[in-house]
Amino acid sequence: MDKLHRQGDEERVGFELQIAGARNIKAARALLSDYGNDIDKLRAAEPWMISAGTTAQAQTGATGLPNAGAATDESAQMRRWRRISGSEGDEK
Template identity: 55%
Template sequence: MDGEQNGTQAQQDTQQQEQQAAQQQTDQQETQGKHAEETGADAGAGSGAGAEAYEKQLAERDSRIAELEAQVADAAKNAEAAEGLRAEIAAMKEQGESDRIDFKLQLAGCRNVKAARAVLAGHGGDVDALKAAEPWMFADAPQKQIGKTGLPNAGTAIDESKQMKRWEKIAGLSDDE
């Protein structure tokens, strides 16, 4: 019995689907008929109702055109903004590359970074090749600070009596005279 009920249920579902399809076709035909009537009325344009409908359609079309033009203008503004951002990104990348080259030259001990940058292009941008070809542009070792201040280094132990004698001698108050 269950098999017969399932078969009957399937037939009913199929019939419902066919009825829905027929209803949709009828609705479409009615819609097309109304559209044809409106188009016919618009084509006649002699009646007052047809003219009003035509004016309404023109107004809707004009407003839609205005909306689309506004969208085009917004897209153009966005494209200009995007292009501006792309240019800014390219400038930042170029500045970063320039800073990286300057830093490499400084680490290599370059005496004049500006002059080395001018010659670097002739060596394929390779700092090591430039250093090998133009050794006079690079210092052998970082320069050490030379000179004395005359004061003891911070944190060193000092002999107070020696320090006092020294200052007395500088001031001209020493007992040796």
């Protein structure tokens, strides 16, 4: 039963850090005990660890550039696949 309580407390702390906007939950959890398990004290002492907003922004990874080799229309895509398959000159 104690193990379940500990796991529940760990998950709760992790969720609270996530909601607070911690950039790295594992690192924030490791430092939290140094500040009396107070997220506000951690935020004040280590501002780089917790983002300014209420939640951490998800990384999208999009560059805004088209994918390399992506066809822009159906005929270009078919030409690309024919070139890849080696049947480029077999068109009717």
